[in-house]
Amino acid sequence: MGASKTQLFDTQQNELALVAKVLAHPARVAILQYISRQDACICSDLVEETGLAQATISQHLAEIKKIGLLQGNFQGKNLCYCIDKERWDALQEMFNSFFTRIGAQCCSS
Amino acid sequence: MGASKTQLFDTQQNELALVAKVLAHPARVAILQYISRQDACICSDLVEETGLAQATISQHLAEIKKIGLLQGNFQGKNLCYCIDKERWDALQEMFNSFFTRIGAQCCSS
DNA sequence: AAAATAAATCGTAATATTGCGATATATAAA
DNA sequence: TTTATATATCGCAATATTACGATTTATTTT
Structure with missing residues (x-):
């Protein structure tokens, strides 16, 4: 085998997993942090910043895009990326309610 | 290559990624939800519940254990798992502050 | 101590991810 | 329209993950 058996699980479980997968690499965490730090959405100094090719x-940017977190547009010859704030907030809420729902009923409390 | 270049990133970035990796599979999301639903920390009906071997x-339980989320002890011949509430809350806070810190400075606001 | 049973580990196959050089594509400037 | 430059895509190799049957290990019951 090898492929995840996604059909065994419901939509919400699969979606949370899919988003978590994007955060499951330190380069992508770093990229998101870097983009947010530059208040003017500065672009790919990311190569220099991270030391990756x-x-x-x-490729990492493409994965972040897949879950709708990035907006990009050209400014001069540079592609300038922003974080989609609405989507960002939605994902924060998604994780938060996942954590909260489980925490509430947890047996060790 | 193929291996993640974790040495390029800082401890926090790597730790968030490591935790996210555990949530990056629907089976593990489902397992955590199931364990929390059973107020008495009931055990491995998980096989029947999920349809996995x-x-x-x-194996999935072992990965969840790696990030310190599970406590297990025997009750009769069954191993009974609990979610470690303290660790759970710490991880919730970790995700929440990650999302909040980025959201605050995001350029699309 | 032996039998029964639940969970962990081993071995292995299938698939996915990570990373990068090389190349293609897109945009701005000349 | 040509040139320069930034980003995306292709192809490929290395490594990691997922899944499961078979076996081992751990615990309770007899």
């Missing part, structure tokens, strides 16, 4: 960064 | 469930 350009192709690799581009 | 016993070996697979055991």
